[in-house]
Amino acid sequence: MTTAAHEFELLERTWRDVTPPAARRMLIAAAAAFAGRGYHATTTRDIAAQAGMSPAAVYIHYRSKEDLLFQISRIGHRRALEMLTGVTETEPVARMSAAVKAFSSWHAEYHLTARVVQYELTALTPEHHAEVVELRREIESTVRGMIEDGVAAGAFDVPDVRGATLAVLSLCIDVARWYKPGSRRTPESIGTLYADLVLRMLGA
């Protein structure tokens, strides 16, 4: 399979719950375009053409171009949060390791979605921005909780919990910026590498 086809399949998987199919095709086209060129550099004509429809068809399914961005951002943030909350391990070190692995490898594997999620926030309307910031706060407090648990259990040695939380999230999020598919480093191997580096940072 070509890289482009693989990228498309990953977007299909991310947005499979969106209906009707034409609305989904539009979201996928928008996500790919926003990730590749940025929100402001993407035109509604670009999106419609990629979805194989006329420019006016965008407005059958979405209120505006910004609405398209908001849907991608909202659902994308939920997916990112699920990577952290979906961890089943209970022991602090194993739990942290699994969370970092899932969260960082998600940012690699689904880097197109992740890029929109992490770098196009500022293009949202103030109301939509506030809604998304709430989800980001949940992500932040989830990670902070995991670090606090580890410290309480004596498994971590962390002088500055909030600072460490910042660094862990920062490290994982930035994967979406530099990751390029088809390189030697796979999402899986990035997850393993980062889980190890984070545990070292936390003095496990």
Next chain:
Amino acid sequence: MTTAAHEFELLERTWRDVTPPAARRMLIAAAAAFAGRGYHATTTRDIAAQAGMSPAAVYIHYRSKEDLLFQISRIGHRRALEMLTGVTETEPVARMSAAVKAFSSWHAEYHLTARVVQYELTALTPEHHAEVVELRREIESTVRGMIEDGVAAGAFDVPDVRGATLAVLSLCIDVARWYKPGSRRTPESIGTLYADLVLRMLGA
């Protein structure tokens, strides 16, 4: 002093070598606008208005809007590289620590410039992009060299040198994304925190 005035002074300091003064005012206005709203969301009219001149005045000093971005990116990348090469320490651990401190705190203090440098790369023409990528390679190999020196001296315990290089740079660069001036965490304290976290990551 207000935060806005402080931000302006930092931009003045970054671009003080640019002459004539009107060209400098234009660059500063462009850097602030590109950092705040992104390259594509910024109009040449925005830049000119912020610099207190007419829209046509941009083209007295610069070929195009993209040329403005290129100058910011080129000089900004050089400044970032200087943060790493300007380190005077020789002992590997102290050297790494000082480099990370300087590099990460630069991304906080000069976060407006750093944001343009790190997140607006893709808006450059292929030729300009290639020139800037060359500077980025220098930055990457400088950090990798420091890690290799530490490993060779037995001061670091790093299983994957290229992976660690990626993580160290990633951590520092991402500061430009999340840093906001006026918060409790100062550029200085971020530098100290990150130097410590990186040394832990490298098993110092």
Next chain:
DNA sequence: CCACATACTAAGCGGTTGCTTAGGTCCTAA
């Protein structure tokens, strides 16, 4: 005094933008 370069503005050009309108086609249910 004038010739000329530098730095600037007012006006506007061709093209593009997000989005709307008017109308057509198809599917479904009474």
Next chain:
DNA sequence: TTAGGACCTAAGCAACCGCTTAGTATGTGG
């Protein structure tokens, strides 16, 4: 059979984009 809704397109509107042109003010060397 037909009324009505869901979905889509062709055409285009007002606003805005990067950039250019024509012309003005200012200062400087001869």
